[in-house]
Amino acid sequence: MTSPSHTRPDRSRVDPAEGGAAPRRRDPERTRQAILDAAEDEFSERGFLGGRVDAIAERTSTTKRMIYYYFGDKQGLYIAALEQVYREMRQSERAIHLDDLEPVEALRTFVLSTIDFQEARPSFVRMVSFENSLGAQNIAGIESLRELNRGLVDSVGRLLQRGRAAGVFRDGPDAPDALELHQLISSLAFYRVSNRATFREIFDHDMLDPAHGETFRRRAVDLILDQILVPGAARRS
């Protein structure tokens, strides 16, 4: 079982010799990364329109001028931050090596990993939410993001293929394809994080409360398997 251990990797660890938090001088990669991390924080909290370049500069030890030096403008920085969170999402999927697991276990692992990632990295969810609310204007035409996500759906596609070949996954025109499966899993995992605040405010119920975590995970896995497994197939490997 996957444990919710997705935390932001310490990308600033470029030169482990220097231990300081702030990029002091002459370490461009560290400076760049520090800006990027600050941008992720700011944009995930306030969105593209609400995010302030000044605020990002203040979160860093560098100056505002450096932001423009490295990223050109606010949108360039925003896109770079968006790419970063998408890349991490993709890496978290790659890390579980779906192709090495037998289909049912792979699917179960994938569902849990998706839930875990979104729970552990709420800034991913927030950034994607903001971006959607603005009609994905900033994302439009960024090929790297398309590739990242398509790679993920391809993984799911291979998984489905193997399951069908093994006779454990449903087949035929009525069975969901990889994209539909991705949509379904994402809906469950994403909504829990994206709508947490209003849900809590309105219902006094925290969807991310660990007390509900196991129940939610079990229900989600079962629900997905119900949709995919051929009736009567064994759920445990």
Added chain:
Amino acid sequence: MTSPSHTRPDRSRVDPAEGGAAPRRRDPERTRQAILDAAEDEFSERGFLGGRVDAIAERTSTTKRMIYYYFGDKQGLYIAALEQVYREMRQSERAIHLDDLEPVEALRTFVLSTIDFQEARPSFVRMVSFENSLGAQNIAGIESLRELNRGLVDSVGRLLQRGRAAGVFRDGPDAPDALELHQLISSLAFYRVSNRATFREIFDHDMLDPAHGETFRRRAVDLILDQILVPGAARRS
């Protein structure tokens, strides 16, 4: 079957005697409503932080000063707009009179109605998304919103009760309660709208394309019923 016919009601038709589109003179209620509608448009497109009071004034034929006269400040206007979309959502649920339908049909109708509403009123989804991304700061403590939503979950609760009493809905500690059911249905219906833009941009797949509408609705209803119905129960009334 519910058809997707949720469009924004023509709230400006306060005094049908006057036919003009713009609130000319001496009709405070119409002026107020025009501001509110403009605010809903602006805030749902750009969020609270991104939304501009000037832009709202320009969308209306009234002046900026009136906004402050009627709503106090930007946040007051934002909250009023949020209340408006929530109220409509609740009204759309009330309109289907769940209590008058037998449980299975009521559940099916509720699922479809939820899907339809969110599809027809994307500004609801966008405003809720924005609000969540900001941690529901603006919503905090607004009792009216809590009441609206709790009324909805209460409806679902009565529905579940009736189904269990009739022996068609699952019971016991493992069966989902009203809030969990609401979360599940919302996840499916909300995500389809909230993440439409990035989904389309990344996968060239429009989740709201009518071509996929029927399949999605059928799968969603079946999926929910699978979770609620006692095994072997008749799905059609």
Added chain:
Amino acid sequence: MTSPSHTRPDRSRVDPAEGGAAPRRRDPERTRQAILDAAEDEFSERGFLGGRVDAIAERTSTTKRMIYYYFGDKQGLYIAALEQVYREMRQSERAIHLDDLEPVEALRTFVLSTIDFQEARPSFVRMVSFENSLGAQNIAGIESLRELNRGLVDSVGRLLQRGRAAGVFRDGPDAPDALELHQLISSLAFYRVSNRATFREIFDHDMLDPAHGETFRRRAVDLILDQILVPGAARRS
């Protein structure tokens, strides 16, 4: 003979009751004019690119925000200032009522008036110089400026016509037309002001020094009359 008495009209004298220099409150026209005058000063000294909106605000008692309120942006203000100096130039020509003078006297008066105006209003010359150096980008398509200037050339055209009809001005294909005459007069009057600084710096000679004024005026008038008058015509009326 025309005396060099073209000074900037006191356009701020809107409400003669209030004598203060600064537009205090609630006198929009005065505020607007104060901004415009400050803009003329700033832009004529530093050009469009070199001129600073902040500096213009500081020259006024109003704030920078008001500049944008009245003129939209820097370019809008610049164009308004340019229109203002062009308009004054035209008015100074209108003030001498060329049509009421007999041709030779009218021509002499026009030449002197042109020289006087450019001498008295160096900010006109500087603004036009700057605008030319930038390729007249900002002027392009501003119809009001075209009309102002064409009105002036039309005046010169009527003057030439009358002189030819009276047999005192040269005629035929070799005689200069109104536009060529305007170019010639402008060259003399404009260059004296536009190139004053480098001339003084390089030759220690101030073209605008009153000591040379009479000589310059006499030579200029004679030179122009030489070009226009039929040989042997009386130069004095």
Added chain:
Amino acid sequence: MTSPSHTRPDRSRVDPAEGGAAPRRRDPERTRQAILDAAEDEFSERGFLGGRVDAIAERTSTTKRMIYYYFGDKQGLYIAALEQVYREMRQSERAIHLDDLEPVEALRTFVLSTIDFQEARPSFVRMVSFENSLGAQNIAGIESLRELNRGLVDSVGRLLQRGRAAGVFRDGPDAPDALELHQLISSLAFYRVSNRATFREIFDHDMLDPAHGETFRRRAVDLILDQILVPGAARRS
């Protein structure tokens, strides 16, 4: 007759051995000249205040740091560019060897050469215009520029002397001196270029259109000779 063939000399051809366009390595003089030419372009298009050091660096293949290495600061570079265009102007006058021509022909040649040069090198006109608009602040005290220009007026002075000695040029207190003659010729030649843009924009008339070139040249030469020649003197040698 002088033909308008003043084009910017290919100053980059310092070391003809290397054929490359860009100053690659180990050719400091070429690097310096490339920067200078880029500066002339930039400053003549946008002025001292409007010109950007970054833009100059981008016009060259060298880096911004080199600009500071070779020229100290922005103003140093600006002055160097100004000196360059003034030097070329002076060289174009020297090239016609006024002292070797008889006075009337020399004067005619000088007028045409002046017209040709300003027409061929509009960046000279623009830079001088900008510099004047700023009150010649940057030029102040640059002795080299004074020498260049005084040498030119001295040439004209010798020319006048020879003409008077030969009895073909007017003499006496009423006759123009060398500086006045320079001013007159410059006015005609300079204005045609300096005010081309607004003239074209306002009157739809391009003063530099080749169609008007011959007429303008003939009139200018005649006009100058009218001022200088003793009445009745032969215009052709």
Added chain:
DNA sequence: TATGAATGAGTGTTCATTCAT
């Protein structure tokens, strides 16, 4: 009830210039 005028603090961005290597 309504409105044009006014404001100060901030908004993204660019400037000429210098540093460390």
Added chain:
DNA sequence: CATGAATGAACACTCATTCAT
């Protein structure tokens, strides 16, 4: 000789909000 990295001050422009009438 040459370079990428860094800087602080300034840049044009916009924000939500309030005032006087």
